[in-house]
Amino acid sequence: MTRPSGTCSLCEKEISRRSLMEHLESCLTKKGWQEAFDPSLVIHISPKMDSRYYLVVIARPDATFYDLDEFLKSTVGVDEDRSSRFQFNNQMYFSHMNDGYPGMNFPLHSSPLMHEKFTYLIYTQGWFPVIMEGKSMGKITRVSPGNTPITLVADSNIPKEYHQWPQRPK
Numbered sequence: 165m166t167r168p169s170g171t172c173s174l175c176e177k178e179i180s181r182r183s184l185m186e187h188l189e190s191c192l193t194k195k196g197w198q199e200a201f202d203p204s205l206v207i208h209i210s211p212k213m214d215s216r217y218y219l220v221v222i223a224r225p226d227a228t229f230y231d232l233d234e235f236l237k238s239t240v241g242v243d244e245d246r247s248s249r250f251q252f253n254n255q256m257y258f259s260h261m262n263d264g265y266p267g268m269n270f271p272l273h274s275s276p277l278m279h280e281k282f283t284y285l286i287y288t289q290g291w292f293p294v295i296m297e298g299k300s301m302g303k304i305t306r307v308s309p310g311n312t313p314i315t316l317v318a319d320s321n322i323p324k325e326y327h328q329w330p331q332r333p334k
């Protein structure tokens with residue numbers, strides 16, 4: 165079996181996950197990402213139980229759970245009104261009001277994301293929920309040139325049948 169590889173979304177270069185952080189340091193500089201005092205978060209996201217397929221995004225220091233939620237829903241191709249949640253152990257952040265729980269208007273940086281894996285779930289109608297797993301790959305002291313809170317920086321080389329990524333588990 166060959167090592168799963170991916171592609172840097174900024175320069176289209178094939179890259180392994182292992183060398184991604186190192187690659188980003190030089191690639192982001194070339195692409196005009198400025199040095200920043202507050203680091204951005206590098207976040208790895210996969211369909212649950214299937215880490216062959218993944219996305220890597222960089223979240224600006226001020227990005228919230230809402231921003232990541234919106235990005236993931238548009239990536240999966242589901243309506244942004246769908247109910248969803250992030251979960252770290254027993255701490256949950258819901259997209260829709262849920263008594264006793266914080267909403268998603270909460271900075272990623274002050275969250276357990278800094279230390280823990282999380283699951284992300286989108287409730288869908290008449291279909292199984294979309295479930296993903298995420299974790300921090302580290303921080304990077306570069307900030308995206310635009311105002312985009314979440315930027316896709318790498319993804320796995322996804323076979324055609326996974327165009328619905330990650331909505332179609334095996």
Ligand SMILES: [Zn+2]
Binds near residue numbers: 173174176177187
């Ligand atoms: Zn690159």
